[in-house]
Amino acid sequence: MLKTTVFEQLKKAMREKDTLSKGVLTLLKSALDLAEKEKGAALSTEEETAIVNREIKQTNQALEGAQKAQRDDLIKQEEAKLVLLKSFLPKQLSEDEIIALLTEAGVTKGMNMGEAMKIAKPLLAGKTDGGTMSKVVKSLI
Template identity: 35%
Template sequence: MSLLQQLTSDMVTAMKKRDKETLNVVRMLKATVQNEQIELGHDLNSNEEIAVMAQEYKQRKESLEEFEKAGREDLISQAKKELAIVESYMPKQLSKDEVTNIVEGVINELNASSMKDFGKVMKSVMPKVQGQADGKLVNQVVKEQLNK
């Protein structure tokens, strides 16, 4: 089942349950996927679907961080709920240890030894963890590994 079909099915389920919060988030996600399809001019493949969901997840995570800085409790709970719904459509997120193992493998493969190789390492790691790890985490792990 494609992501678009899943979103449509979940939208119908949320309507039947009269779950307005879930319905609103699923509608936004579906609209984003459809807009991306229109922009690209074809149905999205699984990597493109993951990229769209990762972008949506990142936006909500950043919003949550801003709301926490501002002390907006009313918006924090809403952002957390939205984040959980978006997360349900994403692949399982990798732990820091799993990301570290991938980064170490890439560093060994590229014979990277210093921060000068940072760009090459990131360029090789990101496609392997696309949608499964936050870019900030990957960036942090690569810096830690190259500074050993």
Template identity: 35%
Template sequence: MSLKAKLMDDLKLAMKEKNQVKKSVITLIRAAVKQYEVDNRVELDEQGVLDIVVKQMKQRKDALEEFTKAGREDLISQTQEEMEILKDYLPAQLSEEEIEVIVVDTIKEIGASSMKEMGKVMSALMPKVKGKADGKIVNELVKKHLQ
């Protein structure tokens, strides 16, 4: 089942269950997908829809940091609930150890040895972990192994 079809089925289920948070999160994802398709006059494939879900998750993570700084417990719990719903649409996340193995392999592949080559490493590495790992963690591990 495609991600778009899964979103539609889950939206129907959320409406039947009267789960307002899930309904609003799925509606936002579907709206972002539709907006992208209309703006760019393309039909998004699985990877395109996944990219939008990843972007939504990143926005929630950034907002969560700000809400935590401000001490807004009400918004923190709501954002965490939204993030749990978004996780259902993301592929399984890689552990830090798995990411480290991929980083080391990619560095060997490219033959990188200094921080000057970080851009090359990141551009080769990100397609391998896209949607499966947090970019910040990947960035930190690349820096660690290039120093």
């Protein structure tokens, strides 16, 4: 379960006085706890992965803002956060692997984007980010 892994790493970061990791892990643990409380039951692996992906997306947005402002200190901090958050995701598929999976699942040329994404989303949930998924689907249809 992801929540216990996050909690163990949080304790380790606190012992080592690693403030960056402690902050990221605290946010992630809070998001997981809140989602679990709202659901009223333990989260599935897909739901946990979705929460990690949401945190990664927010960190990417913060990174873009730091890059536009040319703040090197913030850029390094956000990149370190991304590395830590991505360590909680399952192995991400390459574009070639995604193409092979989607072709096998029946995504073909001439299909509309909505139909193709209905096939792709459940198939690739947690295995790739939405931007890559969308780009590969567009290239196939």
